[in-house]
Amino acid sequence: MVKEIERAGIPVVHMCTVVPISLTVGANRIVPTIAIPHPLGNPALTHEEEKTLRRGLVERALKALETEVTGQTVFEEK
């Protein structure tokens, strides 16, 4: 999916937990997420904490989308 959409000229950010698989399949912008059963959330947190976590992930993904890359890049948490 990531590669096919990029082939059409649209940049893609792959948000995923297992970064090595994303690297193997060839995604160019990768944002690491939380865990396989809950990539964009964390049931151990309160609703408020989870909202902050989600917002942070989405903002990081949007930032990645705007960033020029020359090769496969993983956008780690700063």
Next chain:
Amino acid sequence: MKLELGYIYIKDIQFGETSKVENGIIYVNKDELKSIILEDQNLKSVEFDLAKPGESVRITPVKDVIEPRVKVEGPGGIFPGMLSKVETVGSGKTNVLKGAAVVTTGKIVGFQEGIIDMTGPGAEYTPFSKLNNLVMICEPIDGLKQPEHEKALRFAGYKAAAYLGELAKNITPDETETFETLSVTEGMKAYPELPRVAYVLMLQTQGLLHDTYVYGVDAKRIISTLIYPTEIMDGAIVSGNCVSACDKNTTYHHLNNPVIHDLFEQHGKTLNFVGVIITNENVYLADKERSSNWSSKLAEFLGVDGVIISQEGFGNPDTDLIMNCKKIEAKGIKTVIITDEYAGRDGSSQSLADADVSANAVVTGGNANEVINLPKLDKVIGHINYVDIIAGGFDGSLHEDGSITVELQVITGATNEMGFNKLSAR
């Protein structure tokens, strides 16, 4: 550590007034066993049935398959940390009811897994079609939560297997086999010229119906560690694992791990089987990194020349497999990986979700996406109406005439990644 397994060959299983093993036949007093199982207050009812080789019987959804064993000599009891106290097992003598198994079935969650056909084309793909099976159908009390339900069902299986095993405690085995693991230094002195080989046994640890337990510890909470192979033969590792049934290790697989048996077969002849490293397959990337770092560190620490790695499951665990492989290879240790494939129904897709050039010696248990037609069988033990919604089944899998079209994925043990099966493409 040295263990003698005593095999008592079982040719039949029947219900009877007194539970006993006599002339290769297991007799089970249903009422007595029922009262033991129903001591668990989370279970409302239990029914027993029998499924024997060649019968027109389909068992589904299968949760676990367990071989009855009993400690005859030496410390501890079968399933330490679960049923027995956390004594270190794996030495002394253990009797095995060879040719028999306890099979647990039951509905726990929406997706239900695992088919064992006792005859027909499906029977070829599961080793459990060749066994005399005591099948248990347990129902929980109303309102019981899924994790407690799963636990009750899992323990019911251990208890029934231990009950049958106990019947064999005072029986002289038909055949015995001895397995011994020396300490690292003794082993080096005994076989100075032989290549030293360890086995990395990967355990699926991803949550409800995807878990494995070691001496009673949920293996997602372990750091990769060492275990004597004979401890595993005494039930130190048990399965809570049945989703995508084709490549999940039942408790029966752990007890009879063919990689361990084959390494013992070659031990002292072509290689020195040093021991077993167990590691997990968790859902967090940091856990995957830590566990594979640790298994490679242990392999290096043991100073082995080669390692065999067996995976459990597929998809994200392919990454754990590849991490183990490449990190161990990076230490200068040769590896062979055992896996299975999800290569699409025509077999032309990429087989694993992850890959690396160091994974250059691969053994496969087969393509789990392969489609198979299973004819209607006369009797179904369990619930057939789940076939449309199990992994490997699809809408329309269950036909009006009772036959089913499914991927191999649904058959318990069909593409086992310990290499348990005999089918080959050759």
